[in-house]
Amino acid sequence: MVEGGEEIDMPWGIVLKEALRNLFKKPVTINYPVVNVEAPEGFRGLLSFNISKCLGCGNCARVCPTNTITMVPSDKTRLKRAPRFELAKCVFCGSCVEVCPTKAISFTRNYHTAVLKKDELVINP
Amino acid sequence: MSVKIPIGPIHPMLKEPINFTFYVEGETIVDAEPNIGFVHRGIEKLTENKTWFQNLYLLEKVCGICSSSHQGCYAQGAEMIFEANVPEKALYIRTLMWELERLHSHLLWLGVIMHEIGFDTLFMYTWRDREAVMDLVEMISGRRVGYSINTIGGVRRDIDYRMLSKALDVANFIASRAEFYERVVLRERTILDRTDGVGVLSKVDAIRLNTVGPTARASGVKRDIRYNLPYAIYDETPFDIVTDDGCDVLSRIIVRIREMIVSAEIIKWIVFNMPKNGPIAAKITHFTKPPENEAISRVEAPRGELFYYIKSNGSLKPERVKIRTPTLANIVSVIHMVKGHYIADIPPIVAGIDPCMSCMDRVAIIDVRNDKKSLFNHDQLVRYAIKWYKKNYRWLREERR
Numbered sequence: 001m002v003e004g005g006e007e008i009d010m011p012w013g014i015v016l017k018e019a020l021r022n023l024f025k026k027p028v029t030i031n032y033p034v035v036n037v038e039a040p041e042g043f044r045g046l047l048s049f050n051i052s053k054c055l056g057c058g059n060c061a062r063v064c065p066t067n068t069i070t071m072v073p074s075d076k077t078r079l080k081r082a083p084r085f086e087l088a089k090c091v092f093c094g095s096c097v098e099v100c101p102t103k104a105i106s107f108t109r110n111y112h113t114a115v116l117k118k119d120e121l122v123i124n125p
Numbered sequence: 126m127s128v129k130i131p132i133g134p135i136h137p138m139l140k141e142p143i144n145f146t147f148y149v150e151g152e153t154i155v156d157a158e159p160n161i162g163f164v165h166r167g168i169e170k171l172t173e174n175k176t177w178f179q180n181l182y183l184l185e186k187v188c189g190i191c192s193s194s195h196q197g198c199y200a201q202g203a204e205m206i207f208e209a210n211v212p213e214k215a216l217y218i219r220t221l222m223w224e225l226e227r228l229h230s231h232l233l234w235l236g237v238i239m240h241e242i243g244f245d246t247l248f249m250y251t252w253r254d255r256e257a258v259m260d261l262v263e264m265i266s267g268r269r270v271g272y273s274i275n276t277i278g279g280v281r282r283d284i285d286y287r288m289l290s291k292a293l294d295v296a297n298f299i300a301s302r303a304e305f306y307e308r309v310v311l312r313e314r315t316i317l318d319r320t321d322g323v324g325v326l327s328k329v330d331a332i333r334l335n336t337v338g339p340t341a342r343a344s345g346v347k348r349d350i351r352y353n354l355p356y357a358i359y360d361e362t363p364f365d366i367v368t369d370d371g372c373d374v375l376s377r378i379i380v381r382i383r384e385m386i387v388s389a390e391i392i393k394w395i396v397f398n399m400p401k402n403g404p405i406a407a408k409i410t411h412f413t414k415p416p417e418n419e420a421i422s423r424v425e426a427p428r429g430e431l432f433y434y435i436k437s438n439g440s441l442k443p444e445r446v447k448i449r450t451p452t453l454a455n456i457v458s459v460i461h462m463v464k465g466h467y468i469a470d471i472p473p474i475v476a477g478i479d480p481c482m483s484c485m486d487r488v489a490i491i492d493v494r495n496d497k498k499s500l501f502n503h504d505q506l507v508r509y510a511i512k513w514y515k516k517n518y519r520w521l522r523e524e525r526r
Binding site: 019039063066091092098 | 175176178179180181182183186246247250253256260263264267268271273281282305308309312313411
């Protein structure tokens with residue numbers, strides 16, 4: 001139990017001062033769909049894939065924890081296969097970015113991942 | 126007497142979705158029954174089908190708030206299995222993230238408990254202040270939630286001067302805010318009426334029921350893994366365990382607020398003592414096979430002791446991963462806390478242990494005198510509690526004195 005008796009009894013409360021002060025401040029929230037916050041440097045947003053750098057080694061598909069990446073046949077790489085990304089499954093862990101020997105996969109700072117169709121989040125080689 | 130257990134919509138993000146049945150006589154609770162295990166996600170089984178490194182990103186999804194604790198605890202155990210030498214700088218960065226996580230978890234909880242007792246003003250303030258920590262975490266790791274900063278053998282991202290100076294600012298800011306919150310909580314009549322003397326768990330009960338974390342420390346039990354079994358760099362870090370002898374919800378609030386101040390001090394210490402150069406991870410790759418081994422790893426998560434048991438059979442995948450989260454250790458104590466209290470006290474008491482759920486699903490109230498059963502959802506219960514306290518606070522205040 002807290003000792004103090006009448007001293008604690010503050011009819012207006014200690015928060016009121018803070019609340020009044022905050023009345024004259026700008027709101028901390030932003031008007032999101034209209035105003036966008038820029039993500040900081042190094043943000044792990046949607047993946048981007050540059051097929052011209054890809055070898056087709058398949059390391060990304062092997063380390064992916066959620067099976068976002070599957071290897072499909074492709075003529076554009078040296079080993080005749082390339083990764084296909086289903087970004088709806090991605091958890092943004094960055095394992096593929098880490099293991100890619102040629103830095104073909106990289107993060108963007110785009111965090112707008114809501115789409116109307118799932119197919120919009122698929123990167124085909 | 127037959128008991129019907131209502132199964133409400135259960136939050137899918139929780140490790141321990143809980144449903145309570147309370148037995149009441151009039152307004153007084155005589156008994157309670159927690160029912161757990163409605164949504165079993167099978168994470169422990171799933172770890173056996175994924176490689177050591179893939180599990181890092183699975184296990185941080187056990188809990189959204191203490192994701193770094195889970196991942197760090199697993200990584201720590203896996204390092205014992207791999208017999209890796211973790212570089213010192215990695216341990217510093219890891220500890221920094223753990224303490225930042227404790228800051229934002231406690232701020233979140235403070236907002237939640239204030240919301241439970243109907244003090245939404247403070248809920249807004251704490252969550253606003255929490256954004257400072259979240260921004261810093263995002264800057265360091267690249268994500269606000271699920272930082273994925275740990276890896277087996279160290280951490281994945283280095284920290285630079287810019288981040289460290291911001292960490293210092295954040296620590297100072299949160300420490301000053303925590304002092305303000307402590308002043309508010311100890312002087313605001315609304316908060317004292319709803320939390321002082323509510324949900325009492327005696328020291329004997331706290332020890333007997335094996336409570337962990339702030340719940341135990343608020344009952345005067347000096348139980349903190351950072352102090353009792355130091356891991357990472359906690360054996361070098363100077364800090365004191367925060368305990369309080371009040372044993373009620375108010376002490377749980379006070380303990381967590383004071384812990385934020387302690388965490389801020391630890392962060393400042395880390396910033397000043399962080400090694401300038403050096404590697405941040407041992408050389409273990411996704412395709413390294415560990416020896417046959419087993420390990421136990423313990424971490425003081427924001428909610429209490431987190432426990433991992435990991436077993437390896439020498440392959441690329443672990444043979445067994447067992448997780449014991451702090452809420453599971455604490456949930457039994459709720460039964461002892463609510464006995465003798467009023468229905469209106471349920472929200473602050475249940476939220477007081479910081480269960481890994483921000484909403485209580487549904488509560489069934491069974492009146493033992495006429496076996497009447499009524500269902501409340503969480504919002505209704507909070508509204509009922511606020512109304513009930515408005516009507517009864519005068520005599521309650523006298524009674525509790």
